[in-house]
Amino acid sequence: MYKRQSSLAAPVAVASGLLGWAAAAAFGWSAGSLADDYWGVAPAPYPTQCGVAWWKFATVEDEAEGRAEALRALAAAVRAVRACDRAVLVFEDVNRLPLGALRLLEPLTQPVLRSGADAVDAAKAVVVLTSDLYGGPDAGDFLLEEGMGAEDAAAVVEAQGARMWRGAPPAWWARDVASLALPPLDGAELDAAIALYLRHDVARAVHDALRFAFAELRADAPAAKREWTGAFSYDGRVVADVAAFVRRGPADWRAHGITHFRHAVLEPELEAAARALLENSRVRVDEAPWSAFHETAATTHVYTSSLLLRTAERRVNPNTPYERVVVDVTWDVEHLPEAVFSGDARVAVAGMSESVLWMMEGVKAVLRRVLGLW
Numbered sequence: 058m059y060k061r062q063s064s065l066a067a068p069v070a071v072a073s074g075l076l077g078w079a080a081a082a083a084f085g086w087s088a089g090s091l092a093d094d095y096w097g098v099a100p101a102p103y104p105t106q107c108g109v110a111w112w113k114f115a116t117v118e119d120e121a122e123g124r125a126e127a128l129r130a131l132a133a134a135v136r137a138v139r140a141c142d143r144a145v146l147v148f149e150d151v152n153r154l155p156l157g158a159l160r161l162l163e164p165l166t167q168p169v170l171r172s173g174a175d176a177v178d179a180a181k182a183v184v185v186l187t188s189d190l191y192g193g194p195d196a197g198d199f200l201l202e203e204g205m206g207a208e209d210a211a212a213v214v215e216a217q218g219a220r221m222w223r224g225a226p227p228a229w230w231a232r233d234v235a236s237l238a239l240p241p242l243d244g245a246e247l248d249a250a251i252a253l254y255l256r257h258d259v260a261r262a263v264h265d266a267l268r269f270a271f272a273e274l275r276a277d278a279p280a281a282k283r284e285w286t287g288a289f290s291y292d293g294r295v296v297a298d299v300a301a302f303v304r305r306g307p308a309d310w311r312a313h314g315i316t317h318f319r320h321a322v323l324e325p326e327l328e329a330a331a332r333a334l335l336e337n338s339r340v341r342v343d344e345a346p347w348s349a350f351h352e353t354a355a356t357t358h359v360y361t362s363s364l365l366l367r368t369a370e371r372r373v374n375p376n377t378p379y380e381r382v383v384v385d386v387t388w389d390v391e392h393l394p395e396a397v398f399s400g401d402a403r404v405a406v407a408g409m410s411e412s413v414l415w416m417m418e419g420v421k422a423v424l425r426r427v428l429g430l431w
Contacts, residue, residue, distance in 0.1 A: 110137030113149040123158030131164060131172040134184075138170055138177045145183045152188040156222045159230075162186075166233035186234065190217045201240040210238035242311050244300075251299045254315050255366075259323060260289040263364060266327040270335060281356045285334065287363035287393070298368040298384055305382065318384075322368075326386040330364055337390040338362035365389040 112130045117123040130148060137144045151159060164171050165186075170179035190201065190213075201213050214236055218226055225231075242250060264285070271283040302322070303314035338360040345355055367387045374380045 108137075108141040108144045109147065110134060110144055111147045111149070114151060114153045116153050117155065117158070120155045120157050123153075123155040124161060127154060127158040127161040128172070131162070131170075132175070134165065134179075135170055135172040135175050135177050138179050138182050142178065143181045143183075145185065147185045147187070149187045150189060151186050152190075152221055156224065156227070159222065160227045163227065163229040166229050188218075188221075190214070190221075201238060203241050203243040205238075205240045207238070210240050211236065214238045241308070247300055247303065247311060248296050250312070251296050251303075251315055254319075255291055255295065255299075258316075259291075259319060259366075262319070262324070262327055263289045263330055266331045267334065270328075270331040281358055283358045283360065285360045287334070287338070287361055287391075289364050289366070290391075291366040295366055295368045298370055301370065301382075302384060322384050322386060326388070329386075330366075330388045333388045333390055334360055334362065334364060339392055361392075363391040363393050365391050 110133060112133055114126060114130070117126055134146050137146060146165070148162070148165075151162070154162075165179075165184045168178065168180040170177050170182070201210055205213070267285050271285075275282055299315065299318050302318050303311050306314045306317070339362050341359040341361055343357040343359060345357070365388070367389060369385050369387075371383050371385055372380060373383055
């Protein structure tokens with residue numbers, strides 16, 4: 058019995074694979090679109106990915122409130138690890154916890170993570186604890202500075218920790234936690250962080266704005282769908298303008314300053330980006346082939362042009378007490394050359410469709426031989 062199952066495995070797998078390809082051809086799917094439309098998963102932004110658990114501690118009034126907050130964080134960590142044993146557990150602003158509450162987080166360092174009577178194997182999980190430096194009146198001169206070396210930065214963190222928790226941190230902190238001091242970003246690091254944010258977060262926001270605009274148009278005209286095959290980019294002035302915006306803010310707020318630029322300056326202009334593309338892009342109209350029965354749209358309007366972000370600083374209320382600098386945003390629609398493919402996709406689909414009957418006869422032959430059918 059075992060041998061018969063083993064001998065059937067390969068032919069049946071081949072047959073099912075052929076059936077899948079035949080069905081894909083019959084319904085007008087290419088291998089890529091089949092995966093993208095039905096099994097493709099776009100990565101979600103941090104901290105919403107599966108496997109990432111994020112907990113931000115609030116400022117608490119007393120020890121009891123801090124302990125309750127720490128216990129809630131542990132319970133959330135157990136749930137996250139149960140859902141994904143390789144979870145990344147991020148606990149932000151642990152400096153807001155009183156020392157007694159911080160001690161309650163020791164289970165995060167154990168291979169078996171416990172929260173009350175609940176326990177999970179956390180040996181594969183990664184725990185990240187973040188903390189701001191102490192900013193009280195007795196902070197002294199122990200501050201992280203741009204370009205500070207690793208040893209000097211570690212000494213600052215140790216001294217600040219003693220002030221922050223009014224004594225030595227818990228034993229598990231010194232024993233099990235690898236501390237990494239992060240001095241303020243210098244000029245080159247700030248520019249690199251801005252460029253990374255523009256390429257990933259802002260680019261995703263532009264795509265989201267376009268998807269929303271396309272969905273609104275689809276609601277009014279269901280027979281036509283819209284896609285964008287262009288790219289998002291920014292000119293060389295943008296990074297410098299974002300960096301200047303960040304430096305005008307608080308000195309210890311640089312990472313937050315980058316996201317603040319997006320919320321305060323870019324987000325109000327995302328609708329304008331979508332509108333510029335809809336009004337000025339080159340458009341290719343693809344007709345759905347006769348075999349694409351799964352399609353609900355007869356035509357696809359493909360917007361092939363790209364979007365270029367430009368920024369420019371402007372002073373308002375000059376020479377007055379209300380003088381300030383604002384950043385203007387504009388979007389250029391760039392008509393870049395389209396990618397050249399070997400052959401028309403519709404011809405390829407039609408060719409696959411014409412070979413469906415031949416493939417189905419082959420599948421039937423395999424099944425007859427293996428299973429004794431027909």
